[in-house]
Amino acid sequence: MGRARGCRRLPAITEHLLGTGARHSGNAGCVGCVHRAVHDQGSLQSRGLSTALSRALGNHTSTTHATHLPHGTSLGSSSMSHDDHDELVPLPTAGRVYSAQRRVRLGDASPGGRLRLDACARYLQDVANDDSRDAGSPNPTAWVARRTVLRVEHFPDYLDLLTMRTWCGGLGKRWAERRYSVTADSTESDRGVAGQAPLGHIEAATLWVHIDMNTMKPIAVPGDFAEQFGQAAAGRTISARLHLPTRPDEAAPTVITEWPLRFADFDVLGHMNNCVYWAIVEEQLARLRLLRAPLTITLEHHDAIDPGAGVLVSVIDRATGFDLWVSTDHDRVAAVVRATAH
Numbered sequence: 001m002g003r004a005r006g007c008r009r010l011p012a013i014t015e016h017l018l019g020t021g022a023r024h025s026g027n028a029g030c031v032g033c034v035h036r037a038v039h040d041q042g043s044l045q046s047r048g049l050s051t052a053l054s055r056a057l058g059n060h061t062s063t064t065h066a067t068h069l070p071h072g073t074s075l076g077s078s079s080m081s082h083d084d085h086d087e088l089v090p091l092p093t094a095g096r097v098y099s100a101q102r103r104v105r106l107g108d109a110s111p112g113g114r115l116r117l118d119a120c121a122r123y124l125q126d127v128a129n130d131d132s133r134d135a136g137s138p139n140p141t142a143w144v145a146r147r148t149v150l151r152v153e154h155f156p157d158y159l160d161l162l163t164m165r166t167w168c169g170g171l172g173k174r175w176a177e178r179r180y181s182v183t184a185d186s187t188e189s190d191r192g193v194a195g196q197a198p199l200g201h202i203e204a205a206t207l208w209v210h211i212d213m214n215t216m217k218p219i220a221v222p223g224d225f226a227e228q229f230g231q232a233a234a235g236r237t238i239s240a241r242l243h244l245p246t247r248p249d250e251a252a253p254t255v256i257t258e259w260p261l262r263f264a265d266f267d268v269l270g271h272m273n274n275c276v277y278w279a280i281v282e283e284q285l286a287r288l289r290l291l292r293a294p295l296t297i298t299l300e301h302h303d304a305i306d307p308g309a310g311v312l313v314s315v316i317d318r319a320t321g322f323d324l325w326v327s328t329d330h331d332r333v334a335a336v337v338r339a340t341a342h
Contacts, residue, residue, distance in 0.1 A: 095234070115157070124180050150296070207240060284324060288322065302334055309328045321340040322339050
């Protein structure tokens with residue numbers, strides 16, 4: 001199979017940038033090698049499949065469920081239940097947990113001073129990349145993002161010092177989950193004391209599918225991967241099925257707007273970076289001023305967005321939040337989002 005546009009630099013991306021000052025505990029190695037190829041991500045992390053990968057994996061799309069795996073690959077049945085896929089397992093008592101710190105800077109905060117979701121996504125992809133490099137596990141294959149669940153208990157604020165922890169949250173035959181926990185440092189904030197707002201706290205999980213870069217097909221998670229990372233997963237098995245509808249309900253009032261692409265939206269693979277999808281979500285939070293934490297946002301990836309594409313954002317408001325679809329002018333769904341307040 002020839003290399004498609006935007007994938008020619010994959011070998012160079014298998015070594016990710018490493019930040020200093022990070023630390024880990026438990027056994028050597030973690031789900032960090034999930035991030036050693038294909039993406040400059042994370043997690044919330046996450047990036048969607050490139051156009052070449054999605055075509056090779058197949059586009060099986062319906063009004064309720066879409067997969068991009070080859071014919072004959074079973075991922076389980078479709079479901080619209082939010083509870084089926086947004087479980088966020090607690091910090092493990094054993095196994096590798098990687099930890100790093102980062103401060104919320106000016107360019108990461110909203111005009112009101114809270115951490116923006118696109119900045120949060122960038123933090124998660126950075127700590128995932130650091131964990132991957134720190135684990136040092138060779139991985140000649142790639143992992144591609146399929147779904148991210150982000151639960152905001154309380155938004156962190158500008159200049160908060162955040163502690164970010166990440167670990168393996170579960171394993172499947174051809175996929176794995178990376179969990180994240182982000183908390184503001186109580187020693188550097190007045191929040192959390194009597195009369196003040198609670199400390200910033202975000203939980204997240206990203207599902208990754210294991211791909212053979214030669215055949216572009218899902219392959220089994222290596223045995224040594226499970227041996228290294230399985231302790232943190234504590235035997236939890238996960239499904240790779242998608243849950244959100246790939247098309248808006250025709251009977252529901254839908255607002256459709258264009259999303260202009262910028263040069264800065266594209267990464268080293270030549271397609272729109274995962275964090276930009278969360279910037280689209282931020283536009284809805286700016287519009288819906290009462291929709292704030294605690295809330296859960298699920299983002300499912302279907303296809304990549306390449307330079308020059310026309311991008312449309314379709315939104316249906318719900319009583320507890322909104323559903324959102326990002327699609328191209330070729331009527332290809334790139335991502336689906338559901339935001340729900342609690």
